[in-house]
Structure formats: C-alpha cells, structure tokens
Amino acid sequence: MDAVEDEEAPEKRRQIIKNVVIAVGILTVLVFLYKATALRGDRVHYEWRFDAVVKNFPFLLQGILMSVAVALASMAVGLVAGMVAALARLSKNPWLSASAYCYVEFFRTTPMLVQLVWVYYCLPIIFNVSFGPFVSAIVALGLNAGAFFSEIFRAGITSISKGQTEAALALGMTTRQAFRRIILPQAITRMLPPIGSNWISLIKDSSLVSAIALADLMYRGRVLASITYRPLEILTVTAVLYFLLTYPQSIWVNWLHRKYATAD
C-alpha cells in the first residue's frame, strides 16, 4: 500500500498545481480584459455593460439550437458519405476507387468556408434548384466530414489483420459475411476515438455557416454585436457559450480515447 501511495502523492500534487495554474490564468485574462478597457488613461473609457446581453440572451441561445442542428445533421450526412466512400475506395473496381479518391482529396484539401460558399451560390445555378442556407450547410459540411470519415473508416478496416479475413473465409463465409461479422465489429471500436474528435471539430466548424446567413450562434452573436454596439460583451459571451458547448463533449471523447485505445 505504501508504494502505491508514494506514487500517487506527487501525481495528486501535480494535478492540484495544474488546476491552480489554470484558474490563475483565467483570472489574469479576465482582469486584463477589464483593466485594458476600463483604464485607458486619456482615451475614452469602455464601460462593460451586460444589460444588452441579458436582454437579448434568449435570442442568442436560440442560435445554439441551430448550431447543434447543423452539427448533428452534417454528422449524419458525413457518416453515410464516409462509409460509402470508404467502401468505394477499398473496392476492386478502379472506377469506384478512383472517384472516391478524388472526392476525398478535394474535400480534404480545399477550405471548408470555400466549399460552403460554393455550394450555397453555385449548386443552385448548376442544378437549377434553390435550396436554403440550412440545406447548403449540411451538404457542404456533411460532404466535408464524409471525406475525413472515409479515411478514418478505411484505416480502421485495413488495420484488422489479414488473418481474421482468412479465418472467416476458411470457415466458408463469403467476403461480405466476413466483413459484416468479423471485420466491421472489430474496426468500429478502433474508429470511435477519431470519430469523437471529428464530432467536436464539427461543432466548432458549424460556426462557419454564419457566413451564409444561417441564424446559428455565431450569426446571432454578430448581429447582436452590431445592433447593440456592445461587441465586447456580446462576442465574449458568444465565445464562452461555444466553449460550454464543446468542453463537456471533449470529456467523453477523451473517455472514448482511453477506453478504445488500440492495445494489440
């Protein structure tokens, strides 16, 4: 017991020190923000007034609903697109595999904002349909996520050793049965940690849809900041709201990483 306690004591001390440093850091930043704006010598003071935030808080909060909806819908599209692309890439058919390769490379290398704006303005012209910003958002974000997911799926599937497939085939399974019963269940546990990380990125990247006037949290923040002339309060609260949205997610994603770390 003594040996274990000896190992734990310095670790606990390290944790406490880390938490103290973080708290001090946050306090320092807040104090700096306040001082920097409140005490500017001969220049005009900026007074922090949160009444504008309080009055418009419901309006801001509704943005969260939209941000989450965009993230969830894009995630769904991305998972489907990713699985289709991964299977296409792994297939023996050169057409399928080459098309999937082009899709993945294009969406991984061009900026997401560019994809979003292009889908919103150009797809309606090409296909002679009009769809609103929400549909454009989930198409662009979904296809983008799909490109990254397809690489995660592909890596997960190919990481399962060849011997597993051989054993399944030797029993008389078809390749499809072997994939469904033996490869996929094992691959899924390996894919979960990177998918979790991608989910968090998706929530953050959903803020881009403000660029095509979709009323998410970011958009509403910017609108409020300009009509109330209180950018510091409004945008700081917006940033804090995004933090509160993503930080709890990162806690369970870290749990995913710990639980499903590849330990072969």
Place this chain on the structure above:
Amino acid sequence: MEPIVRVENLHKYFGKLHVLRGVSLDVERGEVVVIIGPSGSGKSTFLRCINMLEKPQSGEIYIDGVRITDPKADLPKIRQNTGMVFQHFNLFPHLTALGNVMEGLLTVRKMDKGLARERGAALLAKVGLADKVDSHPRNLSGGQQQRVAIARALAMEPKAMLFDEVTSALDPELIGEVLDVMQQLAQEGMMMICVTHEMHFARRVADRVIMFDEGVIIEQGPPEHIFTEATHERTRRFLRQLEWQGRE
C-alpha cells in the same frame, strides 16, 4: 476410391518468384500427411492453395471430385469441405471461445442458435476446454487458443483438416496439448494435411511424410522410410540440421 484431395501440376508465382513448380499430390480419405521442408520451400503456400486462400497460376485442384480451380467455382461452399488451423490462431477477439466455435454454424450453416451452442459446447469439451466456453481469446493461453481454433474448424464437419505450422508460435510446454488433440483426430479417421516441424509427431501419427524443397516434392513415403533411410541427400541434410533442436 476417389482421393479427397487431388492436386495436379500446381504452379504458383508471387510476382517473379516461382514458389510452386509443378506439385502433384493425391491424399486419400482418412490419410494423415505431414509436409516438411526448409522455409521458403513452398509448403505453406501449397497448403493455402488447397482451400484457395492462395490462387495458383496453373494446375488443377479437386476436392472430393469438385474442381476448385475452376474460375466459376463456388469457393465459400467448397471451403466448407476443408477446415484450416493457422499458425497465429486467428481467433475472433470480439467473440468468446464458444462464440468463435459457433460462428461458422450460425453465419454459414444458418443453424438455430440453441443447436449451434450445443454443438459448440460439445466440441470445446472434446478439445478439453469445457470450462472455457465463455472466455475471450485474450484470456486464454496460446495452447488453449489453438485448441479453440481446432474446435472452430471442426464445427463445420469438414472432410479434411489443414494444419499450417500450428505449433510454431507456441511456447514449448504448450505444444503437447495441441498435438494430443491432433493425434486424437487422426485416430478418429480425420484426413489431415499438416505442415510442421514437429518430427516426433510426424513419426508417430503420419501415414505419409512429404519433403518439399524449392517448390517441388523431392521425396515422399512412410515416416520410417523418410526418417531413417531417406533417398535424397537434401532430405537427409534437412533432417540432420533439425538434430540441434532435438526434433529429429
């Protein structure tokens, strides 16, 4: 009687490497054939051609009269005739021992779950692992895992069992339990083709020993003949080199 496995003039290339250079072999029902030879001689490749895990470039293979080298052959169906046990076990880690043994019955034979469970439990008892039915492979020793692998292959009631260096990856003290099971299978009349370095096993259990070298069968015959009065110098040299491992 028609041999269960008939191989005619098999050629296999890996790129430019000519691994099998015209191998022909017939194995009868109930026969136990042990294949020996230096590494790189093509013995494992040959074994893996028998259930078409490797596809030969030319030559014919017949399992129980069916030409499996036919491009239109229904391989999944044909593979049910042969069971294979691998050097690195290849158990399915996400299933228990019983789950592994049942898997073929459930997925391929579409057997009722209760019946599959019964058969699976009986087979695990047969290989001495009745108390390990609910264990996962990661909680089993190498010898235990290999015995589960044997039970898994037997579940499909194959006409022939293919053993690919099944004890090469085991710690020495675990080899015996696997060889015991294999000997029992042989005594029960199962047709077996074993690629192995276990010479004591070959001497005791084999009906025929086949010596592979550089992609061809250079010699074959009853174990007593091969081990005491082999005709070919290369066979004698190979067996002499195994003296250091005490395997001769």
